[in-house]
Amino acid sequence: MTIQSSRTEDAGAPRTRANILLAAIRYVFLRVGVLPFFLVFSLVVFSLISNQFLSIQNLTNVARQSVYLVLVSLGQMLVLITGGFDLSVGTAIAMTSVVSAMAMVALAPVMPDMIWLAILLGAGAGLGAALLIGCLNGLGIAQFDVSPFIMTLGVQSVGAGIALFLTGGVPISGLPYDFGNFFGFGRVLGIPVPVMIALLAIVGIWLLMNRTKLGSHIYAVGGNVRAANLSGVNTKRVLFLAYVLCALLASLAGLLLTARVESGETNLGGTIALESIAACVIGGVSLRGGLGRVENVVLGAFFIVLLQNGMNIAQIGSYMQMVLLGSLLVLAVILDQFRYRMLVGDR
Amino acid sequence: MDNANTPLVEMTRISKEFPGVKALDGVDFRLQRGEVHVLFGENGAGKSTLISILSGLYRPTSGSLRIDGEEVDLRSVHDAARHGIGTVFQEFSLIPTLRVFENVYLGRELKRGPLTDRRAMAEGARALFHDLGFEIDIRRRVSTLSRAEQQMVEIAKVFLGKARVLILDEPTASLTEKETRKLFAFIAKAKADGVGIIYISHRIQEFREIADNISVLRDGRLIGTVSARDTSEKTLVELMTGRAIDQIYPEIGRQPDGRTLMTLRRMHGAGFHGVDIDVRAGEVLGVAGLVGSGKSRIWRSVLGLQPIRSGTVTLKGRDVTHAATRHMLRGGVYYLPPDRKGEGLQLAATARENIKLNLLGRAEIVGRLGIVAPRRARALADKIGERVGIASAHMGRIVSKLSGGNQQKVLFGKGFGEERDIYIFDEPTVGVDMGTRAALYRLIKEIAEAGKAVVVISSDLPEVMNLTHRLLVFSKGRVSAELTGTEIAEENVLKYFFAETGIQP
Numbered sequence: 039m040t041i042q043s044s045r046t047e048d049a050g051a052p053r054t055r056a057n058i059l060l061a062a063i064r065y066v067f068l069r070v071g072v073l074p075f076f077l078v079f080s081l082v083v084f085s086l087i088s089n090q091f092l093s094i095q096n097l098t099n100v101a102r103q104s105v106y107l108v109l110v111s112l113g114q115m116l117v118l119i120t121g122g123f124d125l126s127v128g129t130a131i132a133m134t135s136v137v138s139a140m141a142m143v144a145l146a147p148v149m150p151d152m153i154w155l156a157i158l159l160g161a162g163a164g165l166g167a168a169l170l171i172g173c174l175n176g177l178g179i180a181q182f183d184v185s186p187f188i189m190t191l192g193v194q195s196v197g198a199g200i201a202l203f204l205t206g207g208v209p210i211s212g213l214p215y216d217f218g219n220f221f222g223f224g225r226v227l228g229i230p231v232p233v234m235i236a237l238l239a240i241v242g243i244w245l246l247m248n249r250t251k252l253g254s255h256i257y258a259v260g261g262n263v264r265a266a267n268l269s270g271v272n273t274k275r276v277l278f279l280a281y282v283l284c285a286l287l288a289s290l291a292g293l294l295l296t297a298r299v300e301s302g303e304t305n306l307g308g309t310i311a312l313e314s315i316a317a318c319v320i321g322g323v324s325l326r327g328g329l330g331r332v333e334n335v336v337l338g339a340f341f342i343v344l345l346q347n348g349m350n351i352a353q354i355g356s357y358m359q360m361v362l363l364g365s366l367l368v369l370a371v372i373l374d375q376f377r378y379r380m381l382v383g384d385r
Numbered sequence: 386m387d388n389a390n391t392p393l394v395e396m397t398r399i400s401k402e403f404p405g406v407k408a409l410d411g412v413d414f415r416l417q418r419g420e421v422h423v424l425f426g427e428n429g430a431g432k433s434t435l436i437s438i439l440s441g442l443y444r445p446t447s448g449s450l451r452i453d454g455e456e457v458d459l460r461s462v463h464d465a466a467r468h469g470i471g472t473v474f475q476e477f478s479l480i481p482t483l484r485v486f487e488n489v490y491l492g493r494e495l496k497r498g499p500l501t502d503r504r505a506m507a508e509g510a511r512a513l514f515h516d517l518g519f520e521i522d523i524r525r526r527v528s529t530l531s532r533a534e535q536q537m538v539e540i541a542k543v544f545l546g547k548a549r550v551l552i553l554d555e556p557t558a559s560l561t562e563k564e565t566r567k568l569f570a571f572i573a574k575a576k577a578d579g580v581g582i583i584y585i586s587h588r589i590q591e592f593r594e595i596a597d598n599i600s601v602l603r604d605g606r607l608i609g610t611v612s613a614r615d616t617s618e619k620t621l622v623e624l625m626t627g628r629a630i631d632q633i634y635p636e637i638g639r640q641p642d643g644r645t646l647m648t649l650r651r652m653h654g655a656g657f658h659g660v661d662i663d664v665r666a667g668e669v670l671g672v673a674g675l676v677g678s679g680k681s682r683i684w685r686s687v688l689g690l691q692p693i694r695s696g697t698v699t700l701k702g703r704d705v706t707h708a709a710t711r712h713m714l715r716g717g718v719y720y721l722p723p724d725r726k727g728e729g730l731q732l733a734a735t736a737r738e739n740i741k742l743n744l745l746g747r748a749e750i751v752g753r754l755g756i757v758a759p760r761r762a763r764a765l766a767d768k769i770g771e772r773v774g775i776a777s778a779h780m781g782r783i784v785s786k787l788s789g790g791n792q793q794k795v796l797f798g799k800g801f802g803e804e805r806d807i808y809i810f811d812e813p814t815v816g817v818d819m820g821t822r823a824a825l826y827r828l829i830k831e832i833a834e835a836g837k838a839v840v841v842i843s844s845d846l847p848e849v850m851n852l853t854h855r856l857l858v859f860s861k862g863r864v865s866a867e868l869t870g871t872e873i874a875e876e877n878v879l880k881y882f883f884a885e886t887g888i889q890p
Contacts, residue, residue: 257738267690
């Protein structure tokens with residue numbers, strides 16, 4: 039009731055400058071979500087703390103560091119838009135890292151003249167491991183109606199266990215030099231290879247979501263699964279594919295991370311599930327499904343890395359950073375609830 | 386003050402405004418002791434708003450409310466209950482996992498010291514049910530009760546608070562004939578005890594039996610209060626709609642010997658038993674029956690939304706029994722679900738996006754690789770929007786912000802996305818005003834006269850009677866009558882609503 043009455047007052051109030059500003063804030067909030075406000079706030083705060091923060095060098099640095107989170111967030115976005123989420127993205131990264139590293143280490147001595155083939159096969163093995171995780175998630179959630187929370191939580195533990203079992207907890211070293219040199223530190227046309235790959239992925243996912251039937255179906259399944267079914271959408275297939283794509287995108291991030299650290303490690307994706315969900319929600323993806331835009335998610339991921347970078351410059355310890363990041367996620371979700379209610383109406 | 390002549394409830398010049406809508410406009414309403422007063426009107430006429438004010442859910446924008454001659458300001462349902470006003474809403478407020486007496490005392494638990502006194506509550510509930518004449522074991526869990534029994538529990542809850550005014554919102558909507566009898570017997574008893582009863586219903590045929598007076602509402606205004614005994618049903622409908630019946634329902638031409646497009650044979654499933662139906666091109670097939678008669682569920686099982694136990698569905702010569710929903714849709718069937726918010730629409734998407742979703746099966750919109758041509762999709766969606774009468778300014782708006790009528794037009798528009806042969810409309814005009822209804826009926830006429838098969842499933846009796854060429858009446862999961870032409874008359878249809886057996890061959 040109170041909301042409704044305040045709205046009528048809005049309509050009747052004179053168009054003062056403050057009112058126009060409020061209307062603009064409301065419009066941006068409804069269209070994009072909380073991201074612009076968070077972004078402006080942190081830019082102001084951190085640039086006041088340090089004058090290095092806004093330097094080109096630092097921002098390029100942030101861009102390069104954000105590649106991994108961008109990739110994972112794109113995948114997370116797909117499943118969030120279907121109305122679920124994926125807690126096993128970290129495991130997908132760990133499995134990719136361990137399996138691809140083991141394969142490369144095993145294959146490289148066998149085919150010393152074809153080191154690129156060994157790298158390719160190794161990368162394929164890593165992607166295959168993540169594909170398995172995605173299929174497992176998709177099968178449980180789409181076919182057996184397991185809640186995404188339980189399914190991906192379970193798979194997360196299963197995958198992490200297997201990765202630790204395979205390595206005994208020890209990092210796998212001795213990867214082919216070219217792998218790290220190209221995928222970790224290489225440049226093509228002056229652009230770092232990881233950034234290049236992320237850009238390609240962004241364009242690909244943007245096309246998927248905005249220009250293909252599958253993309254429209256992903257939005258529809260998350261918006262109202264029963265209505266989607268009655269519109270002829272194969273809802274189970276769409277759900278399944280969303281989880282598979284999510285795992286594959288995480289896996290891609292896993293490969294790039296492995297190349298960067300030049301070893302296969304089980305702890306590469308430790309906090310990425312939380313960070314990627316935060317990036318999406320801050321980027322305006324609704325946890326109720328059906329809403330979310332690729333470009334905003336990319337900015338959301340960029341924002342998270344920017345925030346971490348800023349906090350490092352401001353010499354905030356990593357423990358305190360965890361506290362801040364978690365709080366930010368919850369705050370973003372609360373604001374998302376308001377936004378959804380404003381969009382869909384008070385019920 | 387002469388107590389006997391003071392009205393129990395007196396509402397004077399009540400208005401209620403919501404942003405952009407005047408839901409009630411200067412309505413007067415009186416209720417005497419021992420009176421059964423029917424509120425009658427279309428969906429959206431203001432009946433619910435009026436009882437919501439009386440039951441403390443809303444506060445009126447202006448106007449006064451007196452109970453027993455005393456001016457009151459009801460701020461909550463609790464407040465209303467203190468004044469002896471009890472409401473049984475259509476949506477029950479029972480906790481299915483709790484027992485009957487626990488539900489009756491929910492929020493008003495009897496206590497002994499710090500602990501609840503379960504024995505006293507059970508005793509109290511048993512005495513209350515005995516007084517009211519309800520035969521329900523008060524230790525049963527609510528989830529095991531029938532709909533009618535749940536309603537009795539709901540009524541008992543109200544009477545635990547010593548109600549003087551009882552508001553019943555569509556109480557018979559989902560009751561069987563026998564259960565309805567029980568309810569009417571209870572109403573007669575309560576009336577004799579001096580309780581004032583406000584009764585909301587669409588079932589005109591019930592009024593003469595139980596009502597004293599009928600107040601007709603239309604577009605938030607009180608059109609008039611008439612005596613139930615000497616007002617004909619025709620007069621009531623014309624008061625309700627504000628126009629003669631033949632202005633609303635178009636004459637739909639029937640294709641003489643339309644090809645049979647879909648046949649259902651010996652269909653069994655949850656809610657229907659041994660049903661045979663033929664769906665023919667160029668004909669509007671009506672399906673009537675009470676809630677729970679199986680009239681809707683048979684079609685949902687055809688669409689693959691609920692399982693078919695046995696029987697066959699043939700679509701244009703192909704056996705499609707057990708086919709998935711999307712295969713039925715691809716086979717040329719469109720289904721308009723009765724619950725547009727739950728099943729029909731993408732609420733957070735725009736009207737245009739909702740319509741576009743059904744265009745994705747068209748070759749000129751989606752290329753071989755699944756790439757969508759955005760401009761073409763938009764243009765086509767807008768064309769469809771224009772055809773079903775959605776203002777172009779509304780196409781870009783979030784669909785949940787549109788009126789019920791416009792939402793229903795979007796649902797109709799989704800049906801025009803691809804070429805279809807069979808249109809199944811389940812409650813096509815639920816919660817839609819008369820003007821929009823007339824527009825939707827014209828669309829149904831267009832579809833049928835273009836040689837498509839149309840099925841209209843409806844609880845709105847005038848709608849199925851006036852639109853359809855052939856009318857199936859469902860009763861207890863069977864087709865109890867198939868009526869055509871002049872056989873489609875109200876007494877005839879109602880007679881078969883309660884028929885115990887199917888058609889005798």
